[in-house]
Amino acid sequence: MSAPPTPVPLTPGWPHCGHGADPAHDPIGCRGVHTPGSTACLAHLADADRAAHLAGLTSGSDVDLRGTPLTRSLLNQVLDAVRDPATGNPHFGSAYFAEATFRENVRFNGARFTGPAWFHGARFTGQARFREVQFHDAVWFTEAQFSKSVWFSGTRFMKDAWFDGTRFVEDAAFDMAQFTEDAHFDRAEFSGPAGFRETRFSENAWFSEAEFAVNTATACGVTVGGVARWSDCVTNR
Numbered sequence: 001m002s003a004p005p006t007p008v009p010l011t012p013g014w015p016h017c018g019h020g021a022d023p024a025h026d027p028i029g030c031r032g033v034h035t036p037g038s039t040a041c042l043a044h045l046a047d048a049d050r051a052a053h054l055a056g057l058t059s060g061s062d063v064d065l066r067g068t069p070l071t072r073s074l075l076n077q078v079l080d081a082v083r084d085p086a087t088g089n090p091h092f093g094s095a096y097f098a099e100a101t102f103r104e105n106v107r108f109n110g111a112r113f114t115g116p117a118w119f120h121g122a123r124f125t126g127q128a129r130f131r132e133v134q135f136h137d138a139v140w141f142t143e144a145q146f147s148k149s150v151w152f153s154g155t156r157f158m159k160d161a162w163f164d165g166t167r168f169v170e171d172a173a174f175d176m177a178q179f180t181e182d183a184h185f186d187r188a189e190f191s192g193p194a195g196f197r198e199t200r201f202s203e204n205a206w207f208s209e210a211e212f213a214v215n216t217a218t219a220c221g222v223t224v225g226g227v228a229r230w231s232d233c234v235t236n237r
């Protein structure tokens with residue numbers, strides 16, 4: 001009986017960097033999207049080119065870092081590049097972080113996203129802080145994975161927020177978060193404590209087939225303006 005073939009990772013759906021590609025073991029290499037004017041992602045640009053690209057960003061700029069490996073240092077450079085001098089907080093237009101990998105603790109606290117924010121399939125290997133963030137448009141964390149604690153405390157989701165299939169491996173705090181439109185948590189997995197204290201869902205809250213670890217979901221003081229669908233949720237053991 002032969003061993004099953006090693007699954008071949010799908011090629012990203014965008015022109016990708018390919019840094020470190022190796023025909024035998026990793027034919028795709030770095031999945032980071034090309035930085036405009038280059039065939040390298042922001043992480044693998046020459047330092048001078050990276051600095052020039054970041055210098056071209058300003059408060060409210062669109063940012064495309066799909067598939068890009070982001071250290072804390074590199075993310076902080078991006079946050080500084082879009083920082084609004086009036087508020088001192090980062091301000092993104094459209095933000096494309098789909099399948100990006102955040103390799104250390106990251107801090108988006110106080111950031112404002114005035115365009116849609118895509119974090120679909122992103123990987124957060126360190127702690128992720130999204131406290132008091134304002135998402136003015138829709139946001140997708142579908143299929144993302146938070147390997148350490150994540151905080152969305154006090155964050156405002158002003159359009160639909162999608163967490164379908166998102167994996168929360170440790171603590172997930174949505175305390176005092178506000179969802180102005182629909183909140184989608186279908187098939188989300190909460191393996192650690194899930195905090196929804198005083199969370200406000202002004203419209204519908206969808207938690208179909210969401211999975212919660214035993215006795216760890218705290219949802220006191222939640223308000224739901226529309227339908228709250230918790231059917232088929234699984235509480236382990």
Ligand SMILES: [Zn+2]
Pocket residue numbers: 017018019030031032040041042043044
């Ligand atoms: Zn790269």
